[in-house]
Amino acid sequence: MSNSLVEVDSRPLKQPGQDVPFLAQVNTPSQRQGQADVASALRIVRLLSVITGLLFTMGPTPPVRAEPSMPMAQPHAANLARMRAESLNGGLTSYRAAGCMYETGARACLVSSTSESFTFRFRGGAPGWEQQKPPKPSLETTVVVSKDGTRILAVPYNGPIR
Template identity: 50%
Template structure:
């Protein structure tokens, strides 16, 4: 009987990533947003998203603008490889809405010159 209750409890709890208590769907959403930005902007040979798009364990990630029942809203800058390390201004800004489960892009809101 206790095993059944424990199993029910485990099923009802959200699944958390090992990186600092971030839900798996949030990590999945960040990865999808980053990869979508890379694809939209020509691939890794010509484009790198901001470093915050590689920080999956940061609960206060500055690239995550909003997280609610609509999904995950990401806004991030990007540019040529090395742009942040070399202090080169970003050349692109990308804003994406990712589904709440982190598995699909709901909308490409903006992808162009930094606003």
């Protein structure tokens, strides 16, 4: 690293028999880049120190519960069951299945899962029934779908709420 000296005023740097006037150091572009790199590194170290301190003061994180895995065919089976109920009850212009049937895999509406089938039981009614206070479903449907999620095996019940 070399320093370049520059005169601050307009007088020559040194005349015979005179003291050297006040001189200022000027950084070259490579020196300025090096200083910027050091400053950036210091900011990063400070930031990491703050983050580490925050993590230690927050304490351990609570354990996370993993949900049981869902068979790959379950979301397709749920969609198939919901669509069957929609077609049986007049289509989407006059019927909406419960919200649980619109969630991936319809876990809340799944009443049985065997080696042969999925069985879904859910309520439904006119569009907007779930937004009413209190919700007023008018129909209940039970649909059994094949384990691979490709075929409706049975519709044991589709009628008034029991």
